[in-house]
Amino acid sequence: APPAETEVAAPAATEAPAATEAPAAYTPEIRPATKAWKIGYGDGLAGIPFTQSVTDSINEVAKEMGVEIVYCDNAYNQEKTVECSNNLVTQGAESVIFANWVAGTEELVSGIFKDAGIPCVAYDGPHPGCVAFGPDNFESAKEAGKFLGEYAKAQGWDPKDVQLLLVWTPNVPVHQARAEGATAGVKEVLDIPDENIFDIPTEQMGDEIANVTTWTTAHPDAKHVLCFGHSDLPGVNCALALEQAG
Numbered sequence: 001a002p003p004a005e006t007e008v009a010a011p012a013a014t015e016a017p018a019a020t021e022a023p024a025a026y027t028p029e030i031r032p033a034t035k036a037w038k039i040g041y042g043d044g045l046a047g048i049p050f051t052q053s054v055t056d057s058i059n060e061v062a063k064e065m066g067v068e069i070v071y072c073d074n075a076y077n078q079e080k081t082v083e084c085s086n087n088l089v090t091q092g093a094e095s096v097i098f099a100n101w102v103a104g105t106e107e108l109v110s111g112i113f114k115d116a117g118i119p120c121v122a123y124d125g126p127h128p129g130c131v132a133f134g135p136d137n138f139e140s141a142k143e144a145g146k147f148l149g150e151y152a153k154a155q156g157w158d159p160k161d162v163q164l165l166l167v168w169t170p171n172v173p174v175h176q177a178r179a180e181g182a183t184a185g186v187k188e189v190l191d192i193p194d195e196n197i198f199d200i201p202t203e204q205m206g207d208e209i210a211n212v213t214t215w216t217t218a219h220p221d222a223k224h225v226l227c228f229g230h231s232d233l234p235g236v237n238c239a240l241a242l243e244q245a246g
Contacts, residue, residue, distance in 0.1 A: 037067040040093030045076040085112040096120040138181035145185020168230040175230040182228040212241035
């Protein structure tokens, strides 16, 4: 007898891929918390406009949501930052929002929260194991650089007579990305010679005036100076130093 026929399943029809819908526009919504969460907040450096605006916003939203904020000022200081991180854990924070600007301590600080099993959000600088919140530092600084370049062009300055000062802290990746972005932005609109671009390294908040003054003393013939600061205060202090130097 002939062998039994083997039934072969017909190939499945190929379905057309579903149309991909554009995601709906995100609308921020502050919702009441499901419980009285205790959230630790490590301030980067109290008393400057940038961090004050962050602190005010966090407190405002926390009040509206009904959660508790445990505050500590990291004070842009390594010892204080580590102390604050441990204190937030000791005080029973169930999650943490913090800014640590001390280069080289990222793993140490985030490790404190990891060991305690506390989720963390690091703003203004990525930390291992924490959600990183913040802008693209290179691209945002590039926009600032383009603004500086356009300003110089509007004044009719000859590019070869323009000096660019980059005020930033060495060994801080966020600052380096900003300095590089600013340089790219200026050069995109104004052909400044590379020899007219100067790094003005800072070690701590407030030493920008002295450091820029050292530069102006060494360059008494400078005609037109553009100044980029890695943050608000360094930019203001650089401008003050230039004004004082005439």
